Amino acid sequence: MIVEERIYTLHIGKVPEYLKLYEAEGLAVQTRILGNLLGYYQVEFGPQNQIVHMWGYDDLADRQTRRKALVQDPEWIAYIKKIRPLVRHQENKLLLPAPFMQARG
Helix, strand or coil: CEEEEEEEEECCCCHHHHHHHHHHHHHHHHHHHHCEEEEEEECCCCCCCEEEEEEEECCHHHHHHHHHHHHHCHHHHHHHHHHHHHEEEEEEEEECCCHHHCCCC
């Protein structure tokens, strides 16, 4: 399994609005298409106004197929138009398991 970590830095004070909108409109679509939500967090200490979420995929091909389907979904497209103005910066990381974690996956 590979993990994609996505970090969104929001405009000051927009975390509650973002989370409410995500729960109401984004969560169901994203979990239906991407499937393996490993965690969804808001930062308490450290850089402020950040949301961190992690998604698990079988491999890069699985990620590519699922992400392609997501960006083509009409519900997701409508949601993104609402959420985009709240986001200042986005960072994505692809996390590969350490060799000793392969046996656990």
